[in-house]
Amino acid sequence: MARNTSVMKSPLTEGYSSSRQGSRLWKRILSHYQLYLLLLPCIVFFIIFSYIPMAGLVLAFKEYQFNKGIFGSPWIGLTYFEMFFQDPQSLKLIQNTLVISGMKVFLAMPFPILLAIMFNEVRNSKLRNIFQGIVYLPHFFSWVIVVGMMQRILAPDTGLVNQVIEWFGGDGSKFFLMEESAFHPIMFWSYVWKDIGWNSIIYYAAIVGINPALYEAAKIDGANKWRQMWHITLPGIRSTIIVLFILSLGNILSAGFDQIYLLKTPGNMNVSEILDTYIIYMGLESGQFGFGTAIGMMQGIVGLILVLTVNKVAKKWFQSSLW
């Protein structure tokens, strides 16, 4: 009952002193104590596993010493950042990261949208369910499995792809995973292949949600399929596209660790070494914690700024945003 006090606000009680209002707030908090109880472990969890590591970012400005811990270690200012930007290899890392994530964010984006539109054109719902079931499946395979399969299928001589090439009279001895020139196509198409179905779900839901009367009206006006797609379907899912696009921008400096780490070979290092794999290598494997933290921090901040900016722009121009 106590939770209704705010609803019963009458002109008489409105001018009361702040202490009275404070006690009312206190009452409302008390009346919800069970909800706070449900939420408590969650808040504690995020303080420990998300916010404390954020505080740990000070490590980017310190020389980490195991016996002194994060807060006891001496300050060294911007040394790591200078180190990073003076190393010519860093430019290569940033370039590799941006090329890979750029391909994933921009080039791969139309595929799931297209697939959703294609699914919508399959009128037989039983058949569509089967198709969708198959196409969603690779999303549930981890990159370990997918790369394991690719290692075999793309293997020289005995791999499926090379055997087919040989069958057509080509050179079937190519070691694709070791070749620098094959890295980008392999990375891109395996990424599209793995998540095209999954990412199409949301678009498909948005398309199904479009008012059918719009299509009817368009048909009467003589609009063909293409025009319907262009003038009804695409505008109908515009806000979905924008929201997903904003979210994906946050990852522009992390090109998808699992896939790249597992696809990285001595042969394609030159294009496959990205910031994330470098952090693992420098931080975890070589123990340069401060340096690794500094690179991670730059990634995080750039991602955050991008998401906030694009969100603002999208809100202004398209009236769609994350919040």
Add this chain to the structure above:
Amino acid sequence: MIGGTVMKKTTVSLGATFGRLMTALNYGLIILLCLSIILPTLNILALSLNVGSDAAKGGIYLWPRIFTLDNFKEVFKQSNIVNAFFISIFRTVLGTLLSVILTAMAAYALKSKTMPGQKQLTFFVFFTMLFSGGLIPYYILLKELHLTNSIWVYIIPALYSVWNMMIMRSFFDQTPEGLEEAARIDGCSDLGIFFRIILPTSKPVIATISLFNAVGHWNDWFTGSFYVRDQGMKPLSTVLQEMLTKQQALTDTLMSSTGAIQMQMLDKIQVTGTSLKMATIIIVVTPIVIVYPFLQKYFAKGVMIGSMKE
């Protein structure tokens, strides 16, 4: 007049042919995509069921040439793989159970519109999706908490996921207000409503999130690879990942000058590294493929509901 009708007829039939062509193209492309998923998987299955030394000669496509179960027997003879299998099951079952119930509890609390601080608390949780401290501070934290090299590193840091929480919250938001109100008038507390009304009416989203969680646990190789040193504590996915990396080292040496001799050696052994690897991939994939059809009807719905903005 007559010419006009003829003209119109031809354009209509042309349009119809075009439409049929487009439908055929549509089906064709979708089937092609499905084949690109089914055929490689069958190829791996065939390789895992073929005698390893024979498969090394090539020519295996969609079914085994010399059928054998030796590869699977050999995998299960390796004590570390059997052990890893049980670790994977342990973390998948316990991790999923704990995570789903805790996430549902938090999602329900955050859905309340009357709770003071609801907006701030939601932002507090949501913000962790936009920004994080990065890998190294996180690793140091796990070390300080003595979670590295412990079996709990698989369970505790994975208890909550913001994304899953948002999906659940949107779903809970759709429970009819009247249902909750009626229960409240009957003297039901918030906890009572959660357990007696929200949970029982939210089976699709619970199933969806459980599936996401379970698959996430089953597939996670990163934690075992970088936060756990003890070989006896690594889950199946990590073991497979280490096999792949080692396998690559092996093929590297095969590529070098001693290649010919190594190839001859491979011919003598029936079970090869590759055939073991194929069998392990099939073992990792099988539980997912088995559970998948039962949950498929739920998860598409779950994702759709989660994606709708209030």
